[in-house]
Amino acid sequence: MLTLLFLLLFFGLLAAGMPIFLVLGMCAGILYIATGQPLIGAAQMVINKLNSTTLMALPLFVMAAAFMRSGGVAKALVDVATAWLGGIRGSLGLVTVVACTLFAAICGSSVATALAMGTILVPAMIERGYPRSFALGVVGASGTIGIVVPPSLALILYGIVAEQSVPRLFLAGVLPGLLQAAAFALWVLYYARKHNFPVEPVLPLAQRLRVTGHAIPALAVPLVVTVGIYGGVVTVTEAAALSAAVALLVSLIFYRGFHWTQTLRVITDGIRSAATIMLIVATALAFGHWMTESGIPNQLVNFVIGHHFATWQFLLIINGLLLVLGCFLEVTATLLLVLPILAPALVPLGVDPVHFSIIFTHNMEIGLVHPPVGLNLFVLSTISSASIGEVIRGILPFLVLLLIVLAIITYVPILTLWLPNAVFG
Amino acid sequence: MGLLGLIALVIGVLQVVGRYFDPAQAISYAEEVIVYLIIWAIMIVSSQLVRRDGHVRPDLVLRLLSPRWLRIVEIFNCLVAIVFCGALVWYGWEIVDTSLLINETSSTDLQFPMWIYYLALPVGSALMLVRYIMRLVRFALFFDPAMTVGPVLHDEMPSGLSPPLTDR
Amino acid sequence: SARADEPLRLRCSLDTAPSHLRNVSVRDFLGKVEAAAGGKIKTELFESGQLYPDLEVGKALIQGQVEMAAPGSWTITGIVSDADCFQLPALYGQPIELIHRVIDGKPGQYLNTQIQQKLRSHVVGPYLDLGFQNWYSANKPVTSLADLKGMKIRNSGGAGQAWRARFLGAIPNTTAWPNVPLALSQGTFDGLVSSNESLASAKLWDSGVKYALADRQFTAEYIPLMSQTFWDKLSPDLQKIMTDVWAQNIPAYRSNMAAAQTKARATLEEHGVKFSDPTEEQTAAARKSMLPEQDQLAKDIKVSPELVKLIMADVGSGS
Numbered sequence: 065m066l067t068l069l070f071l072l073l074f075f076g077l078l079a080a081g082m083p084i085f086l087v088l089g090m091c092a093g094i095l096y097i098a099t100g101q102p103l104i105g106a107a108q109m110v111i112n113k114l115n116s117t118t119l120m121a122l123p124l125f126v127m128a129a130a131f132m133r134s135g136g137v138a139k140a141l142v143d144v145a146t147a148w149l150g151g152i153r154g155s156l157g158l159v160t161v162v163a164c165t166l167f168a169a170i171c172g173s174s175v176a177t178a179l180a181m182g183t184i185l186v187p188a189m190i191e192r193g194y195p196r197s198f199a200l201g202v203v204g205a206s207g208t209i210g211i212v213v214p215p216s217l218a219l220i221l222y223g224i225v226a227e228q229s230v231p232r233l234f235l236a237g238v239l240p241g242l243l244q245a246a247a248f249a250l251w252v253l254y255y256a257r258k259h260n261f262p263v264e265p266v267l268p269l270a271q272r273l274r275v276t277g278h279a280i281p282a283l284a285v286p287l288v289v290t291v292g293i294y295g296g297v298v299t300v301t302e303a304a305a306l307s308a309a310v311a312l313l314v315s316l317i318f319y320r321g322f323h324w325t326q327t328l329r330v331i332t333d334g335i336r337s338a339a340t341i342m343l344i345v346a347t348a349l350a351f352g353h354w355m356t357e358s359g360i361p362n363q364l365v366n367f368v369i370g371h372h373f374a375t376w377q378f379l380l381i382i383n384g385l386l387l388v389l390g391c392f393l394e395v396t397a398t399l400l401l402v403l404p405i406l407a408p409a410l411v412p413l414g415v416d417p418v419h420f421s422i423i424f425t426h427n428m429e430i431g432l433v434h435p436p437v438g439l440n441l442f443v444l445s446t447i448s449s450a451s452i453g454e455v456i457r458g459i460l461p462f463l464v465l466l467l468i469v470l471a472i473i474t475y476v477p478i479l480t481l482w483l484p485n486a487v488f489g
Numbered sequence: 490m491g492l493l494g495l496i497a498l499v500i501g502v503l504q505v506v507g508r509y510f511d512p513a514q515a516i517s518y519a520e521e522v523i524v525y526l527i528i529w530a531i532m533i534v535s536s537q538l539v540r541r542d543g544h545v546r547p548d549l550v551l552r553l554l555s556p557r558w559l560r561i562v563e564i565f566n567c568l569v570a571i572v573f574c575g576a577l578v579w580y581g582w583e584i585v586d587t588s589l590l591i592n593e594t595s596s597t598d599l600q601f602p603m604w605i606y607y608l609a610l611p612v613g614s615a616l617m618l619v620r621y622i623m624r625l626v627r628f629a630l631f632f633d634p635a636m637t638v639g640p641v642l643h644d645e646m647p648s649g650l651s652p653p654l655t656d657r
Numbered sequence: 658s659a660r661a662d663e664p665l666r667l668r669c670s671l672d673t674a675p676s677h678l679r680n681v682s683v684r685d686f687l688g689k690v691e692a693a694a695g696g697k698i699k700t701e702l703f704e705s706g707q708l709y710p711d712l713e714v715g716k717a718l719i720q721g722q723v724e725m726a727a728p729g730s731w732t733i734t735g736i737v738s739d740a741d742c743f744q745l746p747a748l749y750g751q752p753i754e755l756i757h758r759v760i761d762g763k764p765g766q767y768l769n770t771q772i773q774q775k776l777r778s779h780v781v782g783p784y785l786d787l788g789f790q791n792w793y794s795a796n797k798p799v800t801s802l803a804d805l806k807g808m809k810i811r812n813s814g815g816a817g818q819a820w821r822a823r824f825l826g827a828i829p830n831t832t833a834w835p836n837v838p839l840a841l842s843q844g845t846f847d848g849l850v851s852s853n854e855s856l857a858s859a860k861l862w863d864s865g866v867k868y869a870l871a872d873r874q875f876t877a878e879y880i881p882l883m884s885q886t887f888w889d890k891l892s893p894d895l896q897k898i899m900t901d902v903w904a905q906n907i908p909a910y911r912s913n914m915a916a917a918q919t920k921a922r923a924t925l926e927e928h929g930v931k932f933s934d935p936t937e938e939q940t941a942a943a944r945k946s947m948l949p950e951q952d953q954l955a956k957d958i959k960v961s962p963e964l965v966k967l968i969m970a971d972v973g974s975g976s
């Protein structure tokens with residue numbers, strides 16, 4: 065009964081074109097009332113969920129992204145990649161995959177990646193004659209790599225809930241992330257050849273070097289963040305603040321994409337982009353809280369665990385379950401919802417929790433790009449003013465690739481476990 | 490908002506740099522303050538997003554509707570938004586009130602009075618409420634068939650500075 | 658009416674994993690209560706912070722969002738500042754028998770009254786020990802308190818812990834437990850205050866913890882709470898069942914936890930963590946050096962003078 069009410073409400077409000085944060089907030093509120101919970105709890109939940117240092121990495125990285133795209137930093141980075149990949153059909157698509165992977169690895173947030181890279185690369189691709197839905201698809205899909213490649217906010221949370229060593233989880237994500245990037249790159253090359261995408265001219269060496277020289281200050285941004293995080297100087301949130309500061313300085317000193325008097329404007333821009341996402345995350349978490357309490361996910365998982373499946377069947381069913389949950393919920397909500405119930409069942413079922421962490425995060429990546437609730441879809445639709453439908457169409461082939469990669473990750477555990485075991489023994 | 494963001498950024502950088510050169514200079518509560526500043530900025534900016542219709546929304550169905558139906562659905566949406574924001578103002582205020590009553594502080598070195606942080610919720614929601622009422626009035630009384638939904642692009646690219654720097 | 662026969666719903670929120678001994682103890686308690694209540698109460702346990710992290714559960718109890726919780730004393734200091742009394746110098750490095758005398762005696766009753774007023778919650782019975790909190794370090798060997806000078810030390814929260822770090826010349830840092838492994842392996846801080854069991858459950862040796870100074874600087878206590886609204890709904894016999902079941906089992910819960918801490922120490926040592934144990938004389942000397950600041954500290958962290966007096970009376974009579 066409650067489930068029916070929820071489904072009607074959820075899809076009804078979505079169909080009416082209501083802002084996502086309102087849809088989630090209203091669903092949470094009405095379900096609180098239906099189950100006799102005081103509403104003040106839902107409001108408290110919203111404001112408490114926002115009070116998180118870990119979550120702050122998101123607006124700060126978005127701010128960095130705002131500086132990078134307005135200040136000309138990101139353009140310099142894209143230019144250099146384009147210069148060296150000239151002559152290959154679809155090279156700009158390839159640049160997108162590479163740039164997104166690098167950026168995502170640095171910032172740990174898929175959404176910030178889609179936002180930063182999307183604003184630069186989508187217009188660039190359209191300008192060079194790529195279909196808009198393809199451009200949106202490749203950015204949206206490549207952005208999802210952020211939560212599997214270290215550092216990753218999702219893996220940190222997983223480590224806590226499932227009591228696993230976070231550095232181990234980080235290493236486990238490296239190879240699967242590379243596999244995914246490689247799959248995307250090959251698909252882009254194939255698609256470009258098939259649809260006869262334009263070829264970028266091969267630049268003379270002198271010009272390539274000149275473009276590279278121009279990009280050196282821009283390279284300071286990823287450098288500072290990478291050295292900061294992997295060199296053991298700063299936390300992810302601090303790295304976000306630092307990258308924003310460096311991006312600001314480099315923009316003001318070298319590229320002058322905006323005048324220093326416009327700094328506050330650019331920051332406001334960044335905060336505005338971050339706000340659309342933060343409100344959705346906060347309401348999604350309040351909503352997830354109701355879901356947890358309703359006991360619906362517990363029943364579902366207990367059903368699966370209670371039927372004594374073989375390991376491979378178990379993994380297949382759990383993947384299906386996570387994909388369904390990913391349709392409705394945000395990453396953190398899914399994680400907090402399912403993992404505490406699932407974690408104790410892993411070892412008895414012969415599943416390594418480190419292996420499972422990557423299966424789990426990969427599933428959440430897929431959730432970011434599959435409808436109806438996929439944050440990356442919304443982000444791309446916001447920045448391009450394309451309809452959600454067009455974004456979905458563009459992302460569909462990548463969704464298929466993501467599912468294939470998921471199957472490989474699930475049934476070839478060595479891919480995830482080899483690196484952490486080699487390093488930590 | 491930009492100013493709140495800039496202060497947050499400066500504090501973050503000071504903390505990292507300070508700690509790197511002289512650990513004793515590190516601000517132990519920097520991250521906590523950054524959260525308060527940014528959340529205040531985000532709550533205030535949310536009302537601007539209402540004005541620009543910049544909140545992410547699935548406009549799949551809306552774009553297919555005739556102006557007449559678009560108007561009806563959008564009026565409905567505004568009404569729901571008004572109820573939601575109104576509830577957030579009400580309960581947000583109750584949260585602030587309780588927090589004041591029990592003298593709640595953060596469990597850190599700083600012992601920050603939490604009501605100041607919580608206040609961002611009713612204030613931000615009240616601003617959004619006003620904007621949604623204005624939007625309702627516009628769609629209900631001053632409707633013109635050319636009106637659409639979706640981000641207002643001529644004065645906002647959420648992504649950058651490409652449009653001319655005017656207004657606000 | 659039919660409604661009166663419906664079992665009362667008791668939702669309990671914990672933010673530790675199912676394997677944690679707090680969860681094991683509370684699960685056992687809930688099971689026994691449900692059995693003894695003969696169908697009048699239906700219990701539900703939510704773990705791993707599914708419903709609330711401990712830091713937020715106090716508010717949830719006040720607002721009647723949850724019926725039961727057992728938050729760590731350090732997580733409620735924002736609302737009940739007296740709960741920070743475990744950091745008082747007089748309790749530094751004391752044996753567990755004395756700590757139990759304090760929390761089960763008059764100071765504990767005083768604190769319970771404060772909790773009852775400010776959290777609008779009923780304290781079900783004696784507190785559940787998490788165990789002694791010690792110093793742990795990643796790269797710098799720590800064999801005495803003097804070694805902590807200049808080190809960045811993470812704590813779990815509350816102004817009292819920050820004070821102790823500063824008193825010893827260390828730089829206090831409060832980092833949420835979820836961020837500890839990464840921050841530690843990145844050198845965001847050099848060491849932390851925690852317990853053997855917490856370190857072992859998070860496998861912190863993977864993040865570089867190599868040394869421990871087992872000075873038992875304070876005992877972390879979980880306080881079993883039920884929202885006052887729920888408690889008032891219970892009939893007197895149900896209230897008695899709750900109180901009795903908890904009281905009958907708390908000795909076992911406490912000794913299980915102590916055994917787990919000992920076992921966790923062995924696990925840490927197996928993974929190469931080197932422990933240093935200060936002598937009784939060293940601990941007493943350290944306590945003596947901190948005591949002159951106790952009154953000022955109590956004022957700063959808002960621990961009432963009455964509570965300090967009660968604690969001093971218990972400490973004085975014991976040693």
Ligand code: NA
Nearest residue numbers: 172210213215
């Ligand atoms: Na990452």
Ligand code: NA
Nearest residue numbers: 390431437438
């Ligand atoms: Na989704």
